[in-house]
Amino acid sequence: MWFTSDNAAPAHPSVLEALAAANVGYCGSYGSDPITEAVTARIRDVFEAPDAAVHLVATGTTANALALACLCPPWATIYAHRNSHVEEDECGAPEFYTGGSKLTLIEGPDAKLAPTALSRALATAAHAGVHNVQRGAVTLTNTTEAGALYTVEEIREIAEIAHSYKCPVHLDGARFANALVALGCSAADMTWRAGVDAVSFGGTKNGLMGVEAIILFDPAKSWELELRRKRAGHLFSKHRYLAAQMQAYLADDLWLDLARHANAMATRLSNGLATIPGTSLMHPTEGNGVFARLPRKAHRSAMDAGAQYYLWPGDQTLDGPDDDAVGARLMCSWSTTEAEVDALLAVVRSAVQPTLARSG
Amino acid sequence: MWFTSDNAAPAHPSVLEALAAANVGYCGSYGSDPITEAVTARIRDVFEAPDAAVHLVATGTTANALALACLCPPWATIYAHRNSHVEEDECGAPEFYTGGSKLTLIEGPDAKLAPTALSRALATAAHAGVHNVQRGAVTLTNTTEAGALYTVEEIREIAEIAHSYKCPVHLDGARFANALVALGCSAADMTWRAGVDAVSFGGTKNGLMGVEAIILFDPAKSWELELRRKRAGHLFSKHRYLAAQMQAYLADDLWLDLARHANAMATRLSNGLATIPGTSLMHPTEGNGVFARLPRKAHRSAMDAGAQYYLWPGDQTLDGPDDDAVGARLMCSWSTTEAEVDALLAVVRSAVQPTLARSG
């Protein structure tokens, strides 16, 4: 019953097999190997973007920070949701990589940028000329940090607002596949066709050991990105091992299957909780995360039973009245099983409805 | 016949086995897993440094840059060999991570810091008070970029000079194991007992997919280093896969065996070349690299036969008179075989002594 994060899960067995297959003989270093060449082509195919710049890194924070550094000069600001990963979980990586740009925090439900809030922030920005930081990039996350989904139309709306101020758009796709299968559209539809300029295309949270692709649909800054990546220590010498993971991920639509499974487990969990009195959703369950409020006693029982997850937001605690609703983040992954979901549901149900559960 | 770099070699099979063994079930992210705990303890044991701060990263450039950023403020300078990796091969990573410190280039044969040159540079530094960058850290590499070895005494001499100016000492150990087995001393002897304050303890070039440990013998800056690592995107969420590699590396002295083999292959190659007329060493063969001058025609034959390696320095070419001595860097690794070495030697010998070889 691990629901702490999709990154607590192991890698998919195919990834290990791909590493073993790649682990034969010598090959060129730093990306000059045939697997890297093949996987680059494959990503361009997946995104229907034959000219895109594609570069692999090992972590999502890096993908975000490097992409944003190519899109936003030091004297500008990045428009990001107040609860986005770039703001809350990267210890200032965007600031480090850009050389000190600011983050302007935008509100919106379910960790989605509210178009009106974004418009207002952009409209009032930079009114004081040289005294203000300038308008930089807009970044959004799909699925969001609150497990919610932008539709293609919603992405297009954000992108149009951004572009009307000449701001490029970055998509943090740490859970790109979870969003894509939920939308049922193509990778191109969810990105460049909707106005996205750069993507952090995540793999780690969906079954890889640690690989993300940075995709710049306009390749003009490809060389700059390569230099920034090297300078930051993120160009791997034995690059084949990044490439092989990503290759396995994209083969036979494994990535989509894994995301579909994770989403299905979240839906199962969410639906199950909906049948238990005293529980409620904090955000809609649209990807692989469930954000729900449960009576405190249910958390106590769950944790006693070995369930692993975070109370949410982080300042919630197990101390307090039994029946208070206390929030939780419950992340499912490719490796979450129906049995795990059902076991958690059973514990929660039992805590909330002891007689019923006993007699059930 | 791949001698381009030790990072063109695959990972040792034990590493794959360790990854597979680690790839079971859920565990804590970001280093809060039992393998990370075990490998941290193991590294402290290896270095006889129970209090040392130990942090894993995936590349050597990162290990160097993060360690140096903890040792050198932005307004100071790092004393490094003119041919060191930090100067020549990291696209300015130390400058990026430190926030703009300078590198003061020190001369010395075989890519080793000459003590007199270092002393002179330190003595004349910062004579103009606030107008000059201040004295920062001293960094040295063992084995060096030219395949040479510092003895423990030589390291101590460098460290004493550095410390007399209150400069901390960093050791770039991208080929730490190759140096250690050549010296036949302990890891503690080669580092903190000789005055080294921080180490980039490399694994990638000696059989891992991509793992290095940063070791700070004084743990006072451990938290700062963790924050810098996170902020730079180098804290892996699925950290167990870094830890498992390093664990396999240090188990049963695998790391030392692999380095001994690589060094032995270099010695075999070096000794073999010594018997061929017209060849000469550019640097002593003391680790796993051979730096030799061969007649240009020998290079042509070797490359025709499929040998892979770099002419050295990089401005050498195959164009020119047949008999000119042209430099080469020939790196051996844990996976280099006697057969590969002997095949290369045969091609070279044959090019230089066609009759002899034919009749031989």
Next chain:
Amino acid sequence: MWFTSDNAAPAHPSVLEALAAANVGYCGSYGSDPITEAVTARIRDVFEAPDAAVHLVATGTTANALALACLCPPWATIYAHRNSHVEEDECGAPEFYTGGSKLTLIEGPDAKLAPTALSRALATAAHAGVHNVQRGAVTLTNTTEAGALYTVEEIREIAEIAHSYKCPVHLDGARFANALVALGCSAADMTWRAGVDAVSFGGTKNGLMGVEAIILFDPAKSWELELRRKRAGHLFSKHRYLAAQMQAYLADDLWLDLARHANAMATRLSNGLATIPGTSLMHPTEGNGVFARLPRKAHRSAMDAGAQYYLWPGDQTLDGPDDDAVGARLMCSWSTTEAEVDALLAVVRSAVQPTLARSG
């Protein structure tokens, strides 16, 4: 009728005299001159802080950014008011100087940090360990960007909250003298005795050509600050001309007299506006700035008559219904005259009460 900013005013004649007096013969460069020595001692006297580090720079943005860079590491955040100068008017200078720290924006009326908002922000900060930026410095401005005043008690309250989280406190004193004469306390009372750790002690807005002093009450980081200043190009070679200005400023309490005059002019203007129907204050008039709403027709008349000031906030315009209340910022300075104030009042009154004014 210039009320755009206190920095649109000329320098006080004493400043010119002091420059002329200093402009004799040779002297040491970069601060090694007798005037610098004297003025440093004088500032320490004024602040009753014999050990304080005191360093001069030419602009307020520099004073703020250098002080904050000494108080806040790159991976931390500065708690500042949403309408503070550091956030809104420095084009990211704190981010540049700190090496990429964040600014956490705090709400509060009249551009004053609300203690509860600050407490909440500090309490919830850094809950995620290495993933979050850390708590850095707290900065407040007296008088504020909205012309309001922190009492000594209010400063102490902010400082106590900050210190309870080990955050140092910086005071942006661009209008330090205006605050001091309004409070009627000593410079020590308003700063270190109330818990302030570092001050940007402004002179430019109160009659100098361009000089501010950075004061660190704990001198431990004095040398670091000197290096940062030099590295940023802010150490003047002909330093005597900064020092002479500040010396004139502090002689015979000129600085206090100038601030008293500026404040009195603002009070006169504020009181005058209070007697005109349709006008209202946006913020209390507690220093040398008046923030008032006037009927739009009054602005039109004033500007037609040559009055210079900014509509406030910056997105207000002269287009629209005549009688709408439109905000304005009206800054007084040492050189504002009663005649100027009265002339502006007359124009406004006349626009609002045409008959009365004509017959009056």
Next chain:
Amino acid sequence: MWFTSDNAAPAHPSVLEALAAANVGYCGSYGSDPITEAVTARIRDVFEAPDAAVHLVATGTTANALALACLCPPWATIYAHRNSHVEEDECGAPEFYTGGSKLTLIEGPDAKLAPTALSRALATAAHAGVHNVQRGAVTLTNTTEAGALYTVEEIREIAEIAHSYKCPVHLDGARFANALVALGCSAADMTWRAGVDAVSFGGTKNGLMGVEAIILFDPAKSWELELRRKRAGHLFSKHRYLAAQMQAYLADDLWLDLARHANAMATRLSNGLATIPGTSLMHPTEGNGVFARLPRKAHRSAMDAGAQYYLWPGDQTLDGPDDDAVGARLMCSWSTTEAEVDALLAVVRSAVQPTLARSG
């Protein structure tokens, strides 16, 4: 007898007069004043560059660092003389402003870039692709830190080499006027007509209190430079006082007259020393600085008599045998008098030729 530096001299009286004339009434801040407008036009006239971007700052270090930051990305290197101001006297300002670029040190006599050394450095740069820092800008200083002069032809040669590698050329003109009057050419001839892309046009060392102009002949980066200047705290609110100084400087060719005088004093001193046995020049006297070796006893006498100057290089001392030749840097300025020069010559002569001097 002050010969420490041209920045130990006072400002020219015209500068004080200009400040007093500017110190009347209100005007726009941050450069939106008529004096700034006029002086910008005047500089464009002087340089015959009607489209050039022209921005004022207060120090030479700032001018250099801001200009270089516009010319060189963080992942590139600046080619500078080993004894240049940017390398030796700015505490890493170029590194700070560029965001961590490197300085590649070029040799050459008299602190002039040797074309062959520059060519070699550029030719061998960046041979390793992404692993190396890239080629950035080339910077040269006229007159140099050793008092020597580049001819227009020599500047053109450097610029052609730089441009052949697409590197822009920056001229550190801390002593621009001294070079210009020595060459007897126009400002355009010495700069853009010879291939210079950006200039730090110094005034401080030649009679101002503290003003330099940054000139970018291609104005494409003008706005970027303005943002960088603001962000660094170098945009003065009371900008008229920078502009007024520069206006006085350029009026009636004052700047050229002052430089001619300073150069003449250096020539007088240099010629005088040439007649004294045991003295010799370290560098040719081509601007306003004399670099000469004198017997140690002459230094002792001079300093006893109150002469102020630096031994050169900085590691020379007064301790040692009487007759050893010890280097000195003797800087003349607009305010140096013939009497001062002759007094110093008399002391030196007397120390070297006691009888002769006594009987003379």
